[in-house]
Amino acid sequence: xxxxxxxxxxxxxxxxxPVVEIxxxxxxxxxxxxxxxxxxxxxxxxQKEEWYENILEDVQVLSSDEFEISFTFEEIExxxxxxxxxxxxxPIVVDDICVVRAPFHESFNTQYDIxxxxxxxxxxxxxxxxxxxxxxxxxxxxxxxxxxxxGCGTGVLAILAELKGxxxxxxxxxxxxxxLNSLENVERNNCKHITVIExxxxxxxxxxxxxxxxxxxxxxxxxDMGTYISCLNKNGMLFLSGFYTDDIPMIQSECEKxxxxxxxxxxxxxxxxxxxxx
Numbered sequence: 317x318x319x320x321x322x323x324x325x326x327x328x329x330x331x332x333x334p335v336v337e338i339x340x341x342x343x344x345x346x347x348x349x350x351x352x353x354x355x356x357x358x359x360x361x362x363q364k365e366e367w368y369e370n371i372l373e374d375v376q377v378l379s380s381d382e383f384e385i386s387f388t389f390e391e392i393e394x395x396x397x398x399x400x401x402x403x404x405x406x407p408i409v410v411d412d413i414c415v416v417r418a419p420f421h422e423s424f425n426t427q428y429d430i431x432x433x434x435x436x437x438x439x440x441x442x443x444x445x446x447x448x449x450x451x452x453x454x455x456x457x458x459x460x461x462x463x464x465x466x467g468c469g470t471g472v473l474a475i476l477a478e479l480k481g482x483x484x485x486x487x488x489x490x491x492x493x494x495x496l497n498s499l500e501n502v503e504r505n506n507c508k509h510i511t512v513i514e515x516x517x518x519x520x521x522x523x524x525x526x527x528x529x530x531x532x533x534x535x536x537x538x539x540d541m542g543t544y545i546s547c548l549n550k551n552g553m554l555f556l557s558g559f560y561t562d563d564i565p566m567i568q569s570e571c572e573k574x575x576x577x578x579x580x581x582x583x584x585x586x587x588x589x590x591x592x593x594x
Contacts, residue, residue, distance in 0.1 A: 321364040322392040329357035330384040335377065337585055339385070341560060342375045344533075351443065357385070363491075364391065408442055410450045416472055419504070428454075428479050431504050432470050433497070445557040448582040448589035449473050449531050452555045456527075456591075458482040464525040464547065466540075467532035467558070471498030471512065474529075475505045482527070483509035490516045517543040527553045531589075534559040538570055545574040548594045553579075557589035564588055 325348070329335045336358050340351050347367075348360040362371070372378060378385055407417035407424065414428040423429055446469075453473060459481035465474035468487035477485055487498050487510055495514040502510045513519055517540040526549050530537060537556055548554055554576060556567060561583060567590060568578055576592040583589075 322361045323364055323367045323389055324392045325360045325362075325387050325389040326354075327357040327360065327385060327387045332357065335383045335385065338377045339375070341586055342377055344560075346371055346375055349533075361392065405442075408447070410447060411454060413454050414450055414476060416450070428476060430472055430475050430479070432472055432501055433504065444584040444587035445531050445589060446472065448584055448587070449529060449555060449557050450476060451582055452580075452589060452591060453477060453480060453529075456553065458527065461526040462524070462549075464488065464520070464523070464528045464530075464544075466517070466528065466530040466544065467536070468498050468512070469494050469531075471501045471510070473531065474498070474510050474512075475501060475507055477527070477529070478507045478509050479505075485510045486513055486523070486525075487511070488513045488515060488519060490514070516540075520547050523547055524549050525552065527555070529555045531555075531557045534563045534567070537567060541570050542574070545571075545576065545594070550594060552594040554592040554594065555589065556592070557587070559588060560586050561588050564590070 327339060329339065336353060340358060343360045348362045350361045352359045377383065405418050407415055407421045409415045409424065409426065413426060414430065415424040415426045416430045416432055417424065419431055419433060453476050458477050461482045463474065463477045463482045463485040465477065465485065465487040468474055468489045471487050474485050474487035489495050489498065492514060495512060498512045502512060520543060525547055528544050528548055530544060537558065544554065559567060571592050576594055578590065579593050580591040581588060
């Protein structure tokens with residue numbers, strides 16, 4: 317079992333908008349990996365091993381005289397995570413086609429119904445990047461395509477890919493908690509074609525895929541782009557997210573270095589998801 321410990325920051329914000337949006341963006345750059353918007357502001361989580369004492373030093377919105385922002389923080393025990401999500405995790409419907417919900421929610425009359433027990437894993441559809449990746453999957457042909465879900469989190473994107481007809485599918489995450497959570501969610505949704513792997517890009521080897529989904533962060537994407545593209549079949553599709561509008565030139569330049577063709581951009585609250593063709 318993973319010994320991963322998370323630090324939770326509880327921010328109270330006045331006024332809520334646009335401050336919450338700015339705060340989440342800056343916290344994302346600082347290394348925080350998941351967020352829950354609350355009635356008072358936002359709760360943000362970061363792995364303890366990624367945390368350091370001055371982690372908020374570059375979060376400029378905190379030093380602004382225009383807003384009132386206060387916060388507390390604490391270590392989060394994994395055993396508390398389910399209760400935390402039950403309090404805050406509402407079903408999300410994407411384009412009236414796909415619902416992502418927890419087991420304690422009633423079912424929805426949508427084409428795709430995905431049940432996720434998120435625990436401490438990232439990727440429920442609430443965050444802009446996961447939401448946009450779901451939109452990409454809904455809009456594109458996955459029938460009988462081999463798929464890699466890199467940085468799979470809860471496994472929600474791999475699960476939707478199977479529901480769209482993809483096979484075989486590999487879902488990879490370096491975090492043991494995400495690995496275990498994805499295994500549970502794959503079984504919960506009766507998926508038969510998904511293999512969940514614990515590791516990073518080094519586990520890919522010479523595997524080849526028709527479609528690669530990578531919802532991670534800018535630095536990891538830049539670091540591992542060559543590996544992803546070496547694993548992408550000719551005429552394959554690459555979907556990237558986990559970064560901001562300002563990062564597009566850097567990401568696009570790296571992809572074009574490998575002769576990928578930019579195809580489509582989705583944008584949501586300053587977060588971006590891009591589609592490229594091989």
